[in-house]
Amino acid sequence: MSRTARRRTARLHLSLTGWTLTLFALYICARTWPIQTASIATALALGGIVTVRRSSRARRIRGRGRFPIARRVRWIPRPRTARPVDLADYLALDPTGFEHAIADLARRDPHVHRAVRQGGANDRAADVLVSLRDGRRIVIQCKRYRPGNNVSSEHVQMVNGTYRDIHGCDLGVIVTTSSFTRDAVRTNTMLRRPLLLVDGPALTEWTAGGPPPWA
Structure with a gap:
């Protein structure tokens, strides 16, 4: 034993x-x-x-x-708002909601790997950051303006001065529900690499299933 x-x-x-x-x-x-x-x-x-x-x-x-x-605690799913289908829907959103809507619109492109809303205080003209599957990065600045309140040349210069050096992106885009002033368009044509300017009609076409501005 x-x-x-x-x-x-x-x-x-x-x-x-x-x-x-x-x-x-x-x-x-x-x-x-x-x-x-x-x-x-x-x-x-x-x-x-x-x-x-x-x-x-x-x-x-x-x-x-x-x-x-x-x-x-019981988990409650966050309710989703209906996707905008025209300019009236976009104008009914607040600025933050408009940025989220543009990020969602960008994610519909199969070539987009990721689109994240970044807007906020001191965002340095980066409301949405988009990463494409080919490796390119894009900054989108969103301007939910009423018709007649057009995006100025100063906004074009601001995005041009930050999207490369500060955000490390390859392309800058400005999306608005209104339009751009003549001076803004003229300033954009003077840039070594012009920004992509998306006005109200172009945004409506994109929302309806048209190609994204970077296509």
Whole structure:
């Protein structure tokens, strides 16, 4: 017999001896003091029941506390707004919603790997960043302007000054729901690599399934 087996056998014999002596002592006590023994046995039984119930309740509470978010919070999908189909739909959006709509429109192009809305404070003329599957990167500046409020030459110069050196992109695009001033168009033609200017009618054509400006 191995040493481990001998130890287990010795512990078993010791346990049996202890229980035998305990039962014998209870028997003697019951014969000598029957009423007192019965009272003590009842108190011990009730104490054991209370202890078991408290332990079970504590385990249930700990179990609920392990994953409170998973048990109490129900995931609710974010509702999607309808895709714009014309300029009126785009004009009904706020500037942030318009940027998201343009990013979604860019993602419809199968050549686009990723299009992410970046607009915000100090965005340096980058409202949407587009990554094409051929490796090119594109900056889109979004201008949700009412008809008659045209994009100026200053915006053309701003995008031209940031899309390469600051954002590391290969192409700059300005998308607007209105149009561009004559000075903006003239400034764009003077650039070594002109930007892609998308006005309201071109945006409507793109939305209807036409090719994206970088195609």
